[in-house]
Amino acid sequence: MPKSKRNRPVTLSKTKKKGREHKESVVNSIRDAVEKYNSIYVFSFENMRNLKFKEFREQHKLTSRFFLGSNKVMQVSLGRSDADEIRPGLHKVSKLLRGDSGLFLTNLSREEVERLFNEYEEYDFARTGTTATEMLELKEGPLEQFTHEMEPFLRKQGMPVRLNKGVIELVSDFVVCEEGKPLSPESARILRLLGTKMATFRLHLICRWSPEDFELYREGLDESDVESS
Template structure:
């Protein structure tokens, strides 16, 4: 029987990567946005959730445009110093693109942008490595929230469980996670099963730039240098 073409292995190292053309397209799009919108904001994100961010972006679609990705590419687009900046003072924006940051170009009034960003937050399940916001401990005894089919899965997560007359039962107290410590893969799975959400997706405004104004919202390392430049 001939081999199915579907079974052919694919070497991931040979897949096409985003190259120079992609970066140039982003640079051109950002530079065009500088011309099209009246103000620019740098924002940082906490516990990013792509679907939730897409929903937030859709709310502002008619008046704004967002960019996330390589900070270096965004910096180059705006200019990394006073010598190569696109507009006077815009390099200050570039210097604040560090870590989990993005750009928002908008024609909305300052007060409206601040309201939208400050009011938005969404709760979700914590992922592996995120910090637990509370201690979760399960006490010895029956776990009525789980069906008997879940017993093998729970045991694989390290929980000391057994079936007792068709009921999943903890044979000893079990600490799922400790407050302030990173979640293990097993803890993240168990918390999801328990319906306990520990991650809050938030967006924090860092600065605002317009042709006539530059404003810092929160302090960050190096911000004093930007303000005094």
């Protein structure tokens, strides 16, 4: 019987080398982009949706470049202090790469970038653990949007349902979710079935750097915070 490829040992040094090469490639790509584009922004994101983000990135690939991934690698690319920054002032940008954040390098004007980020939002179905944005309660009675084959599945999600002459009906009122509380796996599935979207994918600007100046967008931050962080 032939040996499974899954059981073949992997040399750890090879995986480390591959990881190091990838990081070096990212560092070089970011440093090349710094020379190519006029300004650099740090942005944060909430409710990331990879497909939607890919579409947004494709729309602006002729004028801009996005980087997401390890904040530490992006920080190393720019320089984390006065001593190792690759352009004057970039260590300030580096220190704002925290949590769910990324880099946006572009030749677009500041006004155009601000408009793009402020206007961008995409609605999607919320995932397990997402905070519900509203209370949703289903009232006792027929659920005519569902076919009778769905009855066992709905019951597994905790819904008090039964079949009545081939029509699914709730035997009592049922709270799907409550505003401000995290969604359970069952609640997330029910919301998707109902077509209710409670997640909004948004991008928020944190700062802007150009060879001429540096600007903070996030409230509560000033340059002394960046210098001392």
